[in-house]
Amino acid sequence: MSGRVIVITSGKGGVGKTTTNANIGTALARAGKKVVMIDTDLGLRNLDLLLGLENRIVYTIVDVVEERCKLKQALVKDKKNPNLCLLAAAQTRDKTAVTEEQLKDICEQLKKDFDFILVDCPAGIEQGFQNAVAGASEAIVVTTPEMSAVRDADRIIGLLEAKEEIKSYKLLLNRVRPNLIKSNDMMSVDDVVEILSADLIGIIPEDTGIITSTNKGEPIVNDEKSLAGKAYNNVARRIIGEDVPFLNLEEPQGVMAKIKKFFSGLTGKEK
Amino acid sequence: MILANLYNKVLGFFRQTEKEAGESSKDTACNRLRVVLMQDRTNLTPELMERMRREMIDLLSKYVEMDKEALELNLEQDGDQVALMLSIPVIRAKDEDEIKAALEAEDKAKEETEECSQENETDETGDSDEEENSSEDDINESETVETSEDENEQTEDDTKTKKEP
Incomplete structure (x- = not known):
């Protein structure tokens, strides 16, 4: 088996890299793939929280690198899905504790046993980013339809294009708010895609369910009814190679919804 | 149906006045971004x-x-x-x-x-x-x-x- 190593990166912090990682990983595992997620955000680890695995971590990536344990011992199995594993970041160390070569080596070893290795990249373009990208051959650039996030994504794309090892990168547009796009107060999906001229792999709507799912340590893809969950599931299917159309994020336009919107729109404008 | 029509008309009215007031914030964002990215890239x-x-x-x-x-x-x-x-x-x-x-x-x-x-x-x-x-x-x-x-x-x-x- 030779797995695919995909780094999930963004440049800007807070756009949803880790949430994306947790959800795509879970969705791929639910589709029957063997998945391992590597948290490379040393000192600021969070992927364990989103997966609800924070109490199960015994060894971290730094323990593996410093040979206090074997790689397999450090992999934490998911609560629900035996196909899913996490290699956690160390919370007490900084970015210098692991080198590019070491990460490359870990990815190479994991390729033998897993279909997908998802690398969660820290924010920024410094060494942490360089480390995370080192072992990967594909990338997903997460951004939101906000100026600062798009600008940072553009920078990241420039850096990824300069890396020979990265064979392809795709754009994931997170926290899209169809209402704001409709009223011309938010850049549309087409705007962002045109500005960055990159291929799109997913459009995720802003969803309050993300907050509650994080609270519970339960990725939102496990919630069949959630729109964001569906969107993340679709991203996973596209990664596998299925041709899945993008979701229609417009709200259902029943008569009641229209009346409601009419009144909320009026009060909004009178302010 | 009547309500929907009324809604569209009123909304259309507000949209128009908004447009007349100048470009939307989204257009401003797009234009500013294009300029700044051009500078970043070159x-x-x-x-x-x-x-x-x-x-x-x-x-x-x-x-x-x-x-x-x-x-x-x-x-x-x-x-x-x-x-x-x-x-x-x-x-x-x-x-x-x-x-x-x-x-x-x-x-x-x-x-x-x-x-x-x-x-x-x-x-x-x-x-x-x-x-x-x-x-x-x-x-x-x-x-x-x-x-x-x-x-x-x-x-x-x-x-x-x-x-x-």
Whole structure:
């Protein structure tokens, strides 16, 4: 088996890299793939929280690198899905504790046993980013339809294009708010895609369910009814190679919804 | 149905007044982003662009008489490619003698500066370093210089600079 190593990166912090990682990983595992997620955000680890695995971590990536344990011992199995594993970041160390070569080596070893290795990249373009990208051959650039996030994504794309090892990168547009796009107060999906001229792999709507799912340590893809969950599931299917159309994020336009919107729109404008 | 129609009409009314008030915040964001990304991608700051614009004016003034204030030099994006767009409103084509005179004056000036630089080498090297840096940064960009007429002005006398000898 030779797995695919995909780094999930963004440049800007807070756009949803880790949430994306947790959800795509879970969705791929639910589709029957063997998945391992590597948290490379040393000192600021969070992927364990989103997966609800924070109490199960015994060894971290730094323990593996410093040979206090074997790689397999450090992999934490998911609560629900035996196909899913996490290699956690160390919370007490900084970015210098692991080198590019070491990460490359870990990815190479994991390729033998897993279909997908998802690398969660820290924010920024410094060494942490360089480390995370080192072992990967594909990338997903997460951004939101906000100026600062798009600008940072553009920078990241420039850096990824300069890396020979990265064979392809795709754009994931997170926290899209169809209402704001409709009223011309938010850049549309087409705007962002045109500005960055990159291929799109997913459009995720802003969803309050993300907050509650994080609270519970339960990725939102496990919630069949959630729109964001569906969107993340679709991203996973596209990664596998299925041709899945993008979701229609417009709200259902029943008569009641229209009346409601009419009144909320009026009060909004009178302010 | 009636309610839906009413809703659309009222909403349309509000949309219209909004549009009349100016561009939407989304358009502002898109335009600002395009400009800032162009600068990020090419390392061409507004100061460098202005310098390039001035040098362009000096260069082209030898061949045509143009509206210097209205000369526009912009980076534009077309898909993956970044293009350098130059718009020159031409007032009048210069005649042969004028062009000759301008070129001769330039050659003369060049000779003089060459003499100067031999006496005064430190100044000259500092200057050329700066220019080298800005051109190195553009290696990845394919830049096409396009000359175009400014349609709003000087319709009668406009000539494409390309056509000039």
